[in-house]
Amino acid sequence: MLWIKAFHIVFVVCWFSGLFYLPRLFVYHAMSEDQVSKDRFVIMERKLYWGITTPSMILTLAFGFWLLWGNWGYYMSWWWMHVKLALVALLIVYHVLCWWHMKQLREGRSLRTHIFFRVFNELPVFLLIGVVILIVVKPTL
Numbered sequence: 001m002l003w004i005k006a007f008h009i010v011f012v013v014c015w016f017s018g019l020f021y022l023p024r025l026f027v028y029h030a031m032s033e034d035q036v037s038k039d040r041f042v043i044m045e046r047k048l049y050w051g052i053t054t055p056s057m058i059l060t061l062a063f064g065f066w067l068l069w070g071n072w073g074y075y076m077s078w079w080w081m082h083v084k085l086a087l088v089a090l091l092i093v094y095h096v097l098c099w100w101h102m103k104q105l106r107e108g109r110s111l112r113t114h115i116f117f118r119v120f121n122e123l124p125v126f127l128l129i130g131v132v133i134l135i136v137v138k139p140t141l
Contacts, residue, residue: 001070008063011056016128018053019091022098023121029105030114042106049102057095064088079141084134087127094124 022045029041068075075081101120104110112120133139 001067004063004066004070008060008067011059011063014056015053015060015091015095016124018048018056019094019098019124020121022048022053022102023117026101026105026112026117027114027121030110030112030117038105038108045102045105049099053095053098057092061088061092078138080134080138084131087130087134091124091127091131094127 025041025045025048029038029045032038032041068081097120101110101112101117104112
């Protein structure tokens with residue numbers, strides 16, 4: 001189980017690196033005015049999303065559910081695990097929203113400014129804080 005946990009943590013780190021960097025690319029993409037820059041950001045965003053972030057999410061979920069399955073009765077008896085899984089669900093929603101914004105920017109249809117993307121970029125930090133506190137502290141009521 002320790003190998004599974006180690007790989008789960010590795011892919012969580014990789015997933016979050018993409019979730020932190022992709023919206024930062026959106027900031028620069030939204031600020032760019034020339035087509036060469038916009039085209040460059042389209043390529044960078046696509047490669048980051050499909051080459052690193054999405055595979056890392058899939059492997060994070062696979063190893064996470066493997067860990068969960070290995071001790072289902074214990075984990076599912078605690079309220080904090082249910083909250084943690086809800087936060088993971090919100091991370092998946094955020095991941096899909098990144099895809100949607102990436103698509104809007106690529107097609108030149110985004111109405112969002114770089115300021116919106118600066119705020120959007122900070123959202124996964126709060127989810128990460130919640131997930132880490134819940135899984136490490138395992139608070140009791």
